[in-house]
Amino acid sequence: MSKILVTGGAGFIGSTLVDKLIAEGHRVAVIDDLSSGREDYVNPAAKFYRADIGSSEIEEIFKSEKPESVYHLAAQIEVPKSMADPVRDNRINVLGGLNILENCRRHGVKKIIFSSTGGAIYGDAEEIPTTESFPPYPVSFYGIHKLTFEKYLNCYYQVYGLDYTILRFANVYGPRQFKGGEAGVIAIFIDNAVKGSASVQYGDGRQTRDFVYVDDVVRALSLSKDIECRGEINIGLGSETSLLDIRRDIEKALGQPIIVKEAPAKEGEQRRSCLNCQRAKNVLDWEAAVNLEEGIKRTIAWAKSRIAQDL
Numbered sequence: 001m002s003k004i005l006v007t008g009g010a011g012f013i014g015s016t017l018v019d020k021l022i023a024e025g026h027r028v029a030v031i032d033d034l035s036s037g038r039e040d041y042v043n044p045a046a047k048f049y050r051a052d053i054g055s056s057e058i059e060e061i062f063k064s065e066k067p068e069s070v071y072h073l074a075a076q077i078e079v080p081k082s083m084a085d086p087v088r089d090n091r092i093n094v095l096g097g098l099n100i101l102e103n104c105r106r107h108g109v110k111k112i113i114f115s116s117t118g119g120a121i122y123g124d125a126e127e128i129p130t131t132e133s134f135p136p137y138p139v140s141f142y143g144i145h146k147l148t149f150e151k152y153l154n155c156y157y158q159v160y161g162l163d164y165t166i167l168r169f170a171n172v173y174g175p176r177q178f179k180g181g182e183a184g185v186i187a188i189f190i191d192n193a194v195k196g197s198a199s200v201q202y203g204d205g206r207q208t209r210d211f212v213y214v215d216d217v218v219r220a221l222s223l224s225k226d227i228e229c230r231g232e233i234n235i236g237l238g239s240e241t242s243l244l245d246i247r248r249d250i251e252k253a254l255g256q257p258i259i260v261k262e263a264p265a266k267e268g269e270q271r272r273s274c275l276n277c278q279r280a281k282n283v284l285d286w287e288a289a290v291n292l293e294e295g296i297k298r299t300i301a302w303a304k305s306r307i308a309q310d311l
């Protein structure tokens with residue numbers, strides 16, 4: 001059992017991770033400002049602190065919790081919002097993260113695990129599937145800020161010996177996903193479809209993404225605390241799926257057509273994205289276990305149960 005702090009632990013991936021860490025027998029504390037997360041997602045066995053990662057309250061939390069490891073997932077996750085207000089995105093994703101790092105350094109944290117992005121960080125990469133060694137040139141401020149924080153992690157290790165691992169997630173989907181999110185397309189399409197409402201498709205639908213199910217991502221996060229790998233690890237399914245294919249897969253799983261309106265592509269959006277996940281296999285002994293068909297089925301079942309409970 002160890003003492004673990006999870007920032008963003010009321011969010012989609014963070015709350016699923018907290019459930020897993022608690023099931024593994026760890027003592028978990030959560031920091032989240034609930035800007036997109038929900039308190040009812042936080043496992044009742046975790047200690048919950050409602051706080052902004054950039055605030056001075058963080059110091060008190062580190063003092064009283066004394067975590068051995070930290071998972072840093074709190075973030076502004078919407079690419080379009082980062083384009084509309086890069087200063088705010090920087091304040092949360094760089095300065096907020098830096099406040100967490102400073103507290104890790106001051107309060108004896110041994111390791112920090114960071115949820116970076118394997119989508120926005122590589123920009124429009126020529127190498128598909130993209131490996132971790134491909135030089136990242138993000139085409140969004142969100143991607144730049146994730147990359148910047150990766151560099152801080154490496155510097156904190158070199159200067160202060162704070163251990164770290166970076167996971168670069170593909171497009172994560174599954175139950176509890178925030179529907180305004182970076183990778184929310186499956187969540188949005190499914191939520192609207194089960195309610196009988198229309199979804200908006202930005203661009204021609206031929207843009208591709210690598211979609212990975214949340215339980216697979218959380219398994220990779222859990223494995224990361226026990227390994228020695230100071231570097232970046234892609235976490236994805238390793239296959240490329242277009243939005244048009246996603247629409248078809250959801251329709252197939254639902255057994256009915258979904259209503260989709262078309263709109264121009266968003267600023268900062270990439271055309272193609274797919275990750276080479278060989279390093280995850282080598283270092284973490286991890287590969288995705290849930291295929292798209294199964295993941296979509298599970299997400300639809302969850303969305304229907306939420307509607308039945310009127311949540």
Ligand SMILES: NC(=O)c1ccc[n+]([C@@H]2O[C@H](COP(=O)([O-])OP(=O)(O)OC[C@H]3O[C@@H](n4cnc5c(N)ncnc54)[C@H](O)[C@@H]3O)[C@@H](O)[C@H]2O)c1
Pocket residue numbers: 007008009010011012013014031032033034035036037038051052053054072073074075076077092096115116117118119168169170171172173177178181182183
């Ligand atoms: N969902 C994806 O496909 C995806 C892909 C790549 C990377 N990521 C990264 O994974 C992490 C989790 O993303 P998610 O999809 O679960 O999103 P999410 O929005 O559900 O989770 C983010 C959480 O951070 C909290 N938060 C935001 N700003 C905060 C602040 N200033 N102080 C404290 N808490 C704050 C939110 O309330 C939310 O609970 C993020 O770092 C995101 O960048 C996600």
